[in-house]
Amino acid sequence: MAEEVSSQMNSLSISETNPSSSATISLVSGDDIVFKVEPTIAKEMETVQSFIDETDGKITTIPLPNISSHDLPYVIEYCEKSIAGKITKEFEAEFVKKLNNEEVKELFLAANYLNIKKLLDFLSQVIADRIANKSVEYVRRYFGIENDFTPEEEAKLREELAWTFTGVDPDDEDEN
Amino acid sequence: LSFVCVLRHFSFSFYAPIAGVINAQLQWKFFPSHLILMTQPYKKDNHGDHIDRISELPGNVIDCILKHLNVQDLVRTSIWSRKWRYMWISVPRIEFEEGFYNLFDNLDDPASEFSRIITEILFLHNGPINEFIIDLPPDSKHKITFGCLNKWILFLSRKDVKYISLDNSAKDHVRTPSNLFSCRGLTYFKLNYFNMSIPPSFCGFKSLLHLHLQFITFDSGALESLLPGCPLLEELSIVYCSGYKCIDLSSSTLTELTVSIEESCVFRLNKSLPIIQRLNVELVCEMLYPHADIFPLSQLINLKYLSLDDVNLDKREELLYIVSVLKSASNLVEFDIATYYSMASKRLAPDPSEKLECSVCCLSELQEVNIRVRRKSKHAMSLARFILAKSSSLKSLTIRLPFGIESDALILSSISRDLLRMERASQKAQVELTHG
Numbered sequence A: 001m002a003e004e005v006s007s008q009m010n011s012l013s014i015s016e017t018n019p020s021s022s023a024t025i026s027l028v029s030g031d032d033i034v035f036k037v038e039p040t041i042a043k044e045m046e047t048v049q050s051f052i053d054e055t056d057g058k059i060t061t062i063p064l065p066n067i068s069s070h071d072l073p074y075v076i077e078y079c080e081k082s083i084a085g086k087i088t089k090e091f092e093a094e095f096v097k098k099l100n101n102e103e104v105k106e107l108f109l110a111a112n113y114l115n116i117k118k119l120l121d122f123l124s125q126v127i128a129d130r131i132a133n134k135s136v137e138y139v140r141r142y143f144g145i146e147n148d149f150t151p152e153e154e155a156k157l158r159e160e161l162a163w164t165f166t167g168v169d170p171d172d173e174d175e176n
Numbered sequence B: 001l002s003f004v005c006v007l008r009h010f011s012f013s014f015y016a017p018i019a020g021v022i023n024a025q026l027q028w029k030f031f032p033s034h035l036i037l038m039t040q041p042y043k044k045d046n047h048g049d050h051i052d053r054i055s056e057l058p059g060n061v062i063d064c065i066l067k068h069l070n071v072q073d074l075v076r077t078s079i080w081s082r083k084w085r086y087m088w089i090s091v092p093r094i095e096f097e098e099g100f101y102n103l104f105d106n107l108d109d110p111a112s113e114f115s116r117i118i119t120e121i122l123f124l125h126n127g128p129i130n131e132f133i134i135d136l137p138p139d140s141k142h143k144i145t146f147g148c149l150n151k152w153i154l155f156l157s158r159k160d161v162k163y164i165s166l167d168n169s170a171k172d173h174v175r176t177p178s179n180l181f182s183c184r185g186l187t188y189f190k191l192n193y194f195n196m197s198i199p200p201s202f203c204g205f206k207s208l209l210h211l212h213l214q215f216i217t218f219d220s221g222a223l224e225s226l227l228p229g230c231p232l233l234e235e236l237s238i239v240y241c242s243g244y245k246c247i248d249l250s251s252s253t254l255t256e257l258t259v260s261i262e263e264s265c266v267f268r269l270n271k272s273l274p275i276i277q278r279l280n281v282e283l284v285c286e287m288l289y290p291h292a293d294i295f296p297l298s299q300l301i302n303l304k305y306l307s308l309d310d311v312n313l314d315k316r317e318e319l320l321y322i323v324s325v326l327k328s329a330s331n332l333v334e335f336d337i338a339t340y341y342s343m344a345s346k347r348l349a350p351d352p353s354e355k356l357e358c359s360v361c362c363l364s365e366l367q368e369v370n371i372r373v374r375r376k377s378k379h380a381m382s383l384a385r386f387i388l389a390k391s392s393s394l395k396s397l398t399i400r401l402p403f404g405i406e407s408d409a410l411i412l413s414s415i416s417r418d419l420l421r422m423e424r425a426s427q428k429a430q431v432e433l434t435h436g
Helices: A002-011 A039-044 A046-054 A072-083 A089-097 A101-114 A117-131 A136-143 A151-160 B002-013 B016-030 B033-039 B059-066 B071-079 B098-102 B110-124 B146-157 B178-182 B222-229 B289-294 B316-328 B380-390 B409-421
Strands: A025-029 A034-037 A061-064 B093-096 B131-135 B163-167 B188-196 B210-218 B235-239 B256-261 B278-283 B305-311 B334-339 B368-372 B396-401 B430-435
Touching: A025 A039, A025 A046, A025 A072, A034 A039, A034 A072, A039 A046, A039 A072, A046 A061, A046 A101, A072 A089, A072 A101, A072 A117, A101 A117, A101 A136, A117 A136, A117 B059, A136 B071, A151 B071, B071 B093, B071 B098, B093 B110, B098 B110, B110 B146, B131 B146, B146 B163, B146 B178, B188 B222, B256 B289, B289 B316, B305 B316, B316 B380, B334 B380, B368 B380, B380 B396, B380 B409, B396 B409, B409 B430
Parallel strands: A025 A061, B093 B131, B131 B163, B163 B188, B188 B210, B210 B235, B235 B256, B256 B278, B278 B305, B305 B334, B334 B368, B368 B396, B396 B430
Antiparallel strands: A025 A034
């Protein structure tokens, strides 16, 4: 686990020797970890870029209270690949293999918050793939949706939409 | 805008987060990065405790997810909770793919039931439907009637539809729904297995960029009156169609064209192919060279990409014709060719007597070539030799052999030896021999 974390960290453009370099942008995760990134990375994050633009580039430290230091490296990794024009099917398949359901969800929220369209589109597909053909109960657990139908209402809906239940995967206890 | 406000709130009004930043920065100086991560436990706010933050997202963000779901998964979202009850009805893309029709296979009359459900879904839908896709499985029990289709398309024409794909794979031609011709905002339109006539009221598809027609039987004059109505067309496929004599592109902005050439139905392109850069040709005829007048050699000068599918490379005349096409398309960058499933020929080795001469390096722009050999083709290797000898900018030439047929190690090694010996005009050319 420690190795994984360190390799992720190495892949970031963090300059340890010159932390005060004015060219880099500091992104501060919700748990107060600073990630120094190139301005080109910040450009990929529309929310961050518009903040920098609004302050005429004077502010280069951006707090991102909604994003944890666990998720931010993934976002940065994706943005780096995107700038390098290296978002391939292979990269995306590898990228998504590392993520559990909870992380996919968190990254989707982060991509929406940071307004990174490509990442949001990609994760939309990933989430759709993960809930495709899954039972109502499975998806409720996955998203944390509270069922607020009465049993009668739900039974009636299930009857009306019975055709949508043909071929739904059986629930697997360990899946989530 | 709201995000910026939130950020400003944090950075200006509260000093606490900034102090945190400074602390963290100080730490950076003295500790390797991974140590910091290990000593700082992650805050697990909203991690693993299943707080439902997805449902709180705005509708357009949720639509991003919903538009990737197949229609049965999509409609089933309405059972998740009250909040989700009518969430799906604004999704801008609806696709009825093969799996949908198969849900009704155990019914006596599946077609009437799935048609009823498609109607119901369209009527429940609220908001624009930009993309609408019907993809019937190739099975005669999944029939859609003209009446149903025409009703759905009428509905879509009022929903700002931009993309329609109707694949009536039942191989049971249906009349093209006339209401299609009222969908004036279309940018993409694909139609498989229909009969087509154009209603006199047709005013054109003024925004259409992509038009794909496969297995269409045109009424007399239908194609001829359709194409001039699409002034912005960029991509056109007319494959396995019948009932037309000429593809008139004189006034179009087309850059990519796909056609099939059949023995029985020989059409003409009008005299010029002015700006077509990508040309795909599927052969349904024995040989291409007797139909050489379809693509006048003098008109191929703008081609950047050429694909020839199902070519019979057993006949010398065909090889020579293809070589003359390559010579004429002097700006070609990429060339794909796949041979025909012919049983006739026995050998793959280049014929030593074969001389394919032309001025040195006449294929000066060609960079990428794929030769797919489906069965032993007598002249495939001659073509490879010609391309290697004459393409000064070639980056890669790939020869794909079919599984099983050329898996004999001796044959493979003799082919690769032949390839190695061939003269190359480009030093950086990579030659690859693959299976599959």
